[in-house]
Amino acid sequence: MNELEDQEYSYKRDLSEGSLVPSHHTHESSRMANLISHGMHPVPVYSRMEESLREDDYTTYRILPQLTCDPLPPVAHFSLASYPEYLLAQSSHYQHALGQPYSSWPSQEAFHYGMSSGEICRAVTSISSDGADVYSLEGYSTDQGFRHQDGNQPHALLVPPHDQKLPVEMSNICQMLQPVQVVCDVTGGGQVVVLNHCSPDQIPHSLMMDLNTVSLPKPSEQSCSTEDHSPTGKASDARHSEKTASTGLPQTHKTSAGVTFNLAPGPYASQLHQALCPTQTVELEEEGQTKGRRRVKWEKSKRPCNCTKSQCLKLYCECFANGDVCNNCKCLNCYNNTEHNLERSQAIKACLDRNPGAFRPKIGSRKQGNVKGCHTKGCNCKRSGCLKNYCECYEAKIMCTSTCKCVGCRNYEESPSKKSSERDRPDYSIYYQTRSPLACITPDVVEATCGCLLAQAEEAEKEGYTSAHAERMILEEFGQCLTQIVRSIFKSTSVQFNE
DNA sequence: GAGTTTGAAACT
DNA sequence: CAGTTTCAAACTC
Structure with a gap:
């Protein structure tokens, strides 16, 4: 096996967070x-x-x-x-x-x-x-x-x-x-x-x-285009737009030192999004085929909200929740714009008083071997089985974790094929009133486990061991992996695991 | 597009 | 902190 392959199959085990981490593919x-x-x-x-x-x-x-x-x-x-x-x-x-x-x-x-x-x-x-x-x-x-x-x-x-x-x-x-x-x-x-x-x-x-x-x-724009109730909103907006539109070129700001920077949308926009939000971009491409539904949370900031009663100054409003001002939204009586800075800053402060982490992203770091991350607070779904976009975990395309307080959760498998057959299978929610502990076994964990086993096979081959010996090494390795997976499962379900 | 369902946020 | 209400998005028809 060549050096590249060596690297590919050189894995490190660390299941403290329920994941196996390939040392060269981290x-x-x-x-x-x-x-x-x-x-x-x-x-x-x-x-x-x-x-x-x-x-x-x-x-x-x-x-x-x-x-x-x-x-x-x-x-x-x-x-x-x-x-x-x-x-x-x-x-x-x-x-x-x-x-x-x-x-x-x-x-x-x-x-x-x-x-x-x-x-x-x-x-x-x-x-x-x-x-x-x-x-x-x-x-x-x-x-x-x-x-x-x-x-x-x-x-x-x-x-x-x-x-x-x-x-x-x-x-x-x-x-x-x-x-x-x-x-x-x-x-x-x-x-x-x-x-x-x-x-x-x-x-x-x-x-x-x-x-x-x-x-x-x-x-760039701060007020809703359709329902901006401020007397100056549209005018200032128009002026601002004019600056860009009149030249057809990106706006720039020139400093006294003669240095310029762009103020307008850049040519990197799409590639930036592609690079930073690859998963989300895929989602959006998919959603293009589903009448614009199924958007991910942070992409929603670019989508018009429809708030009618919150003045877009509560976390109900996703523009506000994303820290954005409303832009081309269909909201009514919107205060989430620069014309209402006072109200907006008061609302932000109120939200932060209630919850200092109110504006932090809900989808946090990866845990439980889930490379996509996990919901920081967890969901509380009761009727959707966490298989509809009402569920924030499901919407973010992540599995529910032990943090969730959902009832009858079925959002614990990642396999798309399995998801597609969700309707056809029995309702396991009666057995799993909360998230399945097996959710820890993600494709990444499986892949990493296989990597460990292959690494053992490699080593056995390199050392010239007999096939029986190699087999034993691989089985022992599998046992160790399994032990860590089980430990991880027990850890995630807060159950003591005695080796 | 109207009405219903859902769950997060806000409130009590 | 738990229960209730409000809200806007998701969903259904």
Whole structure:
């Protein structure tokens, strides 16, 4: 077996979270490959997380300054303000920002970073799924010479910070990336990045830092087109649209240093979405064949809401829940726009008071061997069997977990073929009043288990063992895998497992 | 498109 | 924290 195959079948067992992790096919490796493809070269270093994971042969990575994003020299760390902070700042500072559109930037100038938001997002999100990694992105500079090879305009807006902050865990970036709006405070001599990775047509949206002195470019649309009750909503909207439409070119903002950045939808929009939300993109393609239904949550931010009573200032409104302002919605009496900043910021605050995590993405990191993630709160379905889109887990195409409090759950199999035959099979809900523990056995777990077995076979072959010996090794390996799977199941169901 | 069902969010 | 109400999306016809 050649080296490549060796790698493919060299697996590590770690079922502490119900999953088997192939050592060369981990998410980490794919993320790093993604980073490397963007000119960032990782070097394994010890970090806080690595200390805790070292026993399982995990490796965390840090992008070191000397191994930088080509062709740019190293500069900054990423750090972040919290999403709730961002939401409030966005709301409370819009008024000021909008009052002085396109004016100069404070002290240090904004600059064209030269890397598209898509590239940044891909790089960042490629390492952002499980919230357990400690990363630091470096290698960003004020160098303006770099342009994307296809000649497209970059769409990231970087602004130098006024103070120094310690880099924060990239897991926070994950939390920021999953909502539709993203704000990264690139510090350590770095910048603020304003992105909207799932709604790239709304780049940039706002800034976190020093909003009293920073004058923002006017964000892309803020009010509902059909039911905007504000007297100025449509007019300002029209003016804004005109700026783009009149030229047919993307809006840009030029700083006093002569540096420009884009304000309008970028050519990266579709590819950005494709790269960042591959699953969701597939979903959308599918839904195109189903009369526009079956949308995923974060894509909904781009879909018009239909709120009639909530003024779009409660979490019932998905635009609001996604941290977005309503845009081309069909809502009535909408206050979720920049014309009602006061009400909006009060509503945001009220939501945060009730639940500090109200604006965090509901679909969190992967658990139970489910690479797609899990619902952070779990669902509470009672009548849908968690097999309709009423169920947030089902809608997000993830299985229910032990976190869920659903009754009669049938959302515990991933196999599409099995799902298609759901109607034909007996109702097991009478046996599984809650989620099936077997939900832990995902295709990934199965695949990883097979990998372990193949690795054993390989080793036996390499060592020249007899077939009987090889068979025994494989069986023992299978036993170990099975033990860990069972332990994982018991762990997930909070039942003591005695070996 | 109207009416019903559903479950999350909000409220008590 | 549990029960109830409100709400908007999903679904059905």
